[in-house]
Amino acid sequence: MYSRIVSTGSFIPSKFLTNEDLEKMVDTSDAWIYPRTGIKSRPIMDEGTTVPDMAFYAAQKAIENLKQKDSNFDVQDIGLIICATTTSNYLFPSCACQVQGKLGIDDCISFDVAAACSGFVYALSVADKFIKTGTVKKALVIGADALSKTVDPTDRSTIILFGDAAGCFIIEASEQPGIISTHLHANNNHGDALTLRNKQFFENNYLEMEGNKVFRVAVAELSNIVTETLEANNMQESDVDWLVPHQANIRIIEATAKKLNLPMERVILTIEKHGNTSAASIPTAFDFAVQNNKFKPGEIILLEAFGGGMTWGSALVKY
Numbered sequence: 001m002y003s004r005i006v007s008t009g010s011f012i013p014s015k016f017l018t019n020e021d022l023e024k025m026v027d028t029s030d031a032w033i034y035p036r037t038g039i040k041s042r043p044i045m046d047e048g049t050t051v052p053d054m055a056f057y058a059a060q061k062a063i064e065n066l067k068q069k070d071s072n073f074d075v076q077d078i079g080l081i082i083c084a085t086t087t088s089n090y091l092f093p094s095c096a097c098q099v100q101g102k103l104g105i106d107d108c109i110s111f112d113v114a115a116a117c118s119g120f121v122y123a124l125s126v127a128d129k130f131i132k133t134g135t136v137k138k139a140l141v142i143g144a145d146a147l148s149k150t151v152d153p154t155d156r157s158t159i160i161l162f163g164d165a166a167g168c169f170i171i172e173a174s175e176q177p178g179i180i181s182t183h184l185h186a187n188n189n190h191g192d193a194l195t196l197r198n199k200q201f202f203e204n205n206y207l208e209m210e211g212n213k214v215f216r217v218a219v220a221e222l223s224n225i226v227t228e229t230l231e232a233n234n235m236q237e238s239d240v241d242w243l244v245p246h247q248a249n250i251r252i253i254e255a256t257a258k259k260l261n262l263p264m265e266r267v268i269l270t271i272e273k274h275g276n277t278s279a280a281s282i283p284t285a286f287d288f289a290v291q292n293n294k295f296k297p298g299e300i301i302l303l304e305a306f307g308g309g310m311t312w313g314s315a316l317v318k319y
């Protein structure tokens, strides 16, 4: 038994903060930001919107897309909702429970996963296991975050990076893969290099980051996880058709593509327009590729992410 991605959807706020806007807010420039990060703009969630709202809009889109292929699909058949987020409006009810309510689902397993920017790969891995064990048949896996709301507006080293968005996969039980394998890791040795304190317990609750350290750990561990994922499946670099990376920094992405011997045309990139949308970056980039008919049935796609914790992970998918 495997799980298989049957639909995707995403929500990107309509308001964007550009590098030119940032030049007016902090001591920075497009000439500094773009070559170092690959980012030109980032979507910013409206004041009246919440992370569960964005998660719901992305889920609705994925459901609409699925209904076009399968008119019998009924939301009550969803047995599991996992939302990867670290920026939901409430600690409880979870973002997943709020999405369940907004979708009008009477009863299904619903919970959040917190693994910062690796959250979506973590959530996908957990949902895959629920399906593989036969516990549920259909699941919504959502990545939704609004890290732009957590940065110090005077800190030029973090405000340039983060945007807000939500993306959703619908996965279901299948005889064929699907999700071939997932690989998750965490190591707290460098946990202090990327932190976001809980508002209830700290006065300073801005996101704090030692960018250099995060960069070094990310490049090293993403290289290791490429090797681990390929070896676990007896595959070569040339077997991978597409890379859908967490969109944190174009230079980190280029390093992973190089490790895979993959030309950049085979890497799904949304970073220039969207920046780093944390747990939303992989599902929104994947959905962007699907909507633009990039993937062909049977192609092999590698998803990879790293984030606060430090956490990192990958998922190998047959489309």
Ligand code: ACO
Binding pocket: 027, 028, 029, 032, 033, 036, 037, 116, 117, 118, 156, 157, 160, 194, 209, 210, 211, 212, 213, 214, 215, 248, 249, 276, 278, 306, 307, 308
């Ligand atoms: N504009 C102009 N100058 C800046 C800016 C800016 N926006 N930001 C920093 N600088 C300055 C610094 O003050 C420093 O100046 P100094 O030498 O006079 O002290 C200089 O530029 C170099 O700073 P570094 O931090 O060493 O810059 P670096 O080359 O490492 O680039 C960056 C910074 C882009 C943040 C990079 O380290 C990076 O992308 N790291 C990865 C971060 C990341 O991906 N985080 C998300 C993780 S995912 C998650 O879980 C949330």
